[in-house]
Amino acid sequence: MSQQTPNIPTPQAIRGTQDIFGADAEAFAFVVETFERVRKLYRFRRVEMPVFEKTAVFSRSLGETTDVVSKEMYSFEDRGGESLTLRPEFTAGIARAFITDGWQQYAPLKVATHGPLFRYERPQKGRYRQFHQLDAEVIGAAEPQADVELLVMADQLLKELGIADGVTLQLNTLGDGASRDAWRAALIEYFRAHAAELSEDSQDRLERNPLRILDSKDPRDKVFTAAAPKIDDYLSAEAQDFFGKVTSGLDAAGVSWTRAAALVRGLDYYRHTAFEFVTDRLGAQGTVLGGGRYDGLMEALGGPATPAVGWAAGIERLAMLVGDLPYSWPEIAVVAESREREIDALALISKYRRAGFSAEVFATGSPRKRYDKAQKSQPQVIISLDQRDGQKGNSFKCDRALYERMTEAQVIFDGFVHR
Template identity: 45%
Template sequence: MSNIQALRGTRDILPDEAVVWQHVEATARDILHRAAYREIRPPMLEQTELFARGIGEATDVVGKEMYSFEDRGGRSITLRPEITAGLVRAFIGNKLFASGGVQRLWHTGPAFRYERPQKGRQRQFHQLDVEILGSRDPRADVEVIAIATDILQTLGLKSLSLDINSVGSGADRQAYRDALINYLTPYRDDLDSDSQDRLTRNPLRILDSKDSRTQEIIQDAPSLLDHLSEDSQGHFDQVQQQLSALGIDFTINPRLVRGLDYYTHTAFEIMSADLGAQATVCGGGRYDGLVQQLGGPEVPAIGFAIGLERLTILLQQLQTTPTPTLDFYMVSRGEKAEPVTTVLAQQLRHQGFAVEVDLSGSVFGKQFKRADRSGAMACLILGDAEAEGGTVQLKWLSSGEQAELSQGELLDMADTLKAKIATLR
C-alpha cells in the first residue's frame, strides 16, 4: 500500500522552516502594530461571484486558475485566489465604514490558484495582505510602500528595488486600453497565443508577457503614462515626491499594470535580485472603485500583498532568521525523578524559561548527548536521589561547570540565571 502524498502544488512546512515563518509573521505584526494597523480574519471560502465581480471575469485568475465547486446547497463556492476581495467583502458586510475615517487592516493566510508549481509559487500559497481603506491622499500610497519596505528591510533583505507606475483613473485606463488595442491589432498573428486571447479581453496583461516576440512588439506600444488625466498625473507626482522625501529609491516602470482589474492610480512592485526569475516579493496598488463595485459605498483604498513562500526562500538563502533559543534541557531517569521533572519544567516555563524535557527514558549517557545537540545553555539533571532530596544538578553546557542546588533555590534565582544565560548568548 503506497503512502498518501501531498497534493501537487502544496507542501508541508516542517518545524525547522516554520521558525522562519514565525519570524516573518512576528516582525510584520510588530511593524504593523506600531503603524496602527488592525488584524482582520476573513474566511478562505467565498462565493465565486465575489471574485468574478471584484477581480474581473476576463483575468487569468478568474478564467483559468480558481478552485471553484458547487456545494450541497447548489451555490458556487471558491477557495480564495487572493485576499483583498474577501477583505473588502468583510469591510462592506460588517459596515466597518460606518464609523467614518480611515481603516488600516491586515491579514495573513493561504490562498489558492491552479498554476504550474515552481520555486516560490505553489497552488496553495500564503500572503501577508495590508490595506488602507478610506483615503485618496497620496500619503496613503506612500505609507503602504514604506510599511512594505520596512518589513522587508527589517527582515534583513538588502538587494531590493521598487518599481512604480500609475494606471490612472477608470477613464484613463479605458482610453489607454483602446489605444493599446489599436496598436496591437495589426500584430495579432505575431503575438503569442495567450496574448492573442487577451487582446480584446484584457489587453493590458499583454504588457506582462514573457514571450520574446511579444516583448519586441510592445517595445513601441503607447505608454500608459501618456494617457493620464491632469488629476491622475498630479497624484502620481505627489507619490514620487514623498517617496523621495523618505529616501526610498524607485524606478518608474510604464509597463507595470498588475494582473487584476480593480487597480487604479498607483501600482507598485518590490523585487529582490536574490530570487532569480521570480523576483517579485511584494506587489500592490490603489483600488478606488472596488468597494463600490462590490456593493459598498464609495470608499477609496490601497494595499499590498507579500508572497510568504518567496520571502521565506530568500531568508533561508540569506540565513537572516534567528535560531530558536533553548535555556534548559532536562534529563531524568527513575520512577521518582521523572514525575518531578515534569513539575519542575512547568514551573521554569512559568518563569519565562524555554525548557525541553527528554522523554526518551534512555540511559543518562544518551540523554546527555541529546542535551549537547539541543543548543540549550544548561542541562538540568534529576535522578531518584535528587528527587528524594529535593535537589537538581545544574550543568552549564559551554563550560562543563556543574553545581547541585535545591529545587527551591533554582526557582528563586530565576533573575540571576536569566542574566547569566544572556551573557552566554
C-alpha cells in the same frame, strides 16, 4: 503463523501542496511573526476572512475573463446548489466584508491578514496550488499618503526580515479614470496594427485587456511593447500631481524606488499607483510583494464608490529569501538522572517555563544517557536531579548572563551545587 502487514499504500500530498517542517517551518513562522509585529507598528487592524466565498465575489472582482477566474479558481457547488470558491486572493473578500459588515463606519480602515489561498497553477519553485500570503489594505482613503504608508510599511517589513538587499521597488502610475481610458484606447489602436504578429494570448487580450500585453513575457510581443504608447503621454494634471506626491513621500521616508513604465494592472478598477518589489534571487518568479490602488473595486461589487489601496506578499517566497535560521537551542535543560526524580524534573521545568525561559526536560529513556543528551542540546543551563542511597542531589552548570536573568526572575538554584 506470522501475520503479514497489509499492503496499504502510503498517502501522498496533493500535487501543488506542501508539508512545511524544520528549517522551512521556522522561516515561515519568522515571516508571519515579523509581519504581525510590523503591522502593529503601523496600526493596521487584524482581520480573519473566510476560506471560501460565493463565487460571484471573485468573478465580479477579478473579471470573468481573467486567467484566475477562467482557469485557476477552485469552485464547487455546495449541497444547497450554491457556487462557492476557495479564495484565490484576499482583497475581494475584504472588499465584500467592508460592504456587507458595516465596516464603512471605520473608514479610512487599515486592515491586515495572512493565511492560505488556492489557485490551480502549474507548480514550480515558490509557487504552489495552496500557498500563503500576507495582505495589507487601506480602504476609504483617496489621498496619496495612504499609498506612501503602505509602501513604507512594505519596505520596513522586508528590511526587518533581513532580505531587503537586492530587492527593488518598481513603481508606476496608471493615472485616474480619464487618463487610463485614453491610454487604453491608444494601446488598442497601436496593437491592432500588429495583431497578426502578436502571441495568441495577446490577440485574445487586445480588445478586452490591452494593458496586459505590456507585461507579456512572449518574445513575439516584446518586439512591439517597447514602442507602445506610454501612460505619461495621457496623464491628467491631477494624475501627475497624485503620482508626484507618492514619489516625494517615498523620498522623504527614505524608500528607494525605480520607475517601471511597463508595470500595469489589467482590470479597469485599478487607478494611480501600481508597484512591485522584485528580486533576481528567485529565478523567474521575481516578485516578492506587489499591489496598487483599486479605487473602482467597491463599485464592481455593488457597493458605493470607495477608494482603496493594498498589497500582498507570498509567505513561501519571503521565507525562501530568509533562508535557514539558527536553530533555537533551549536556555535551560532539566535532567532527571534517576527515575525517582522524574516528577521533580517535570515540576521544575514548568516553573522555568512559566517564568519565561525556553526549557527542555530530559526525563525519558535510559537515566544514564540523559545528561549526555541534555549536553547535546547545547543549553545555557543544565540542571541535574539525581538520587543515590535515598538522598536527593541537585546540581547545575550555568552561563553567567543567564544565571543573572534567572536570579532577577526569582528562579535561582536554592539547594543546588555548581557542577
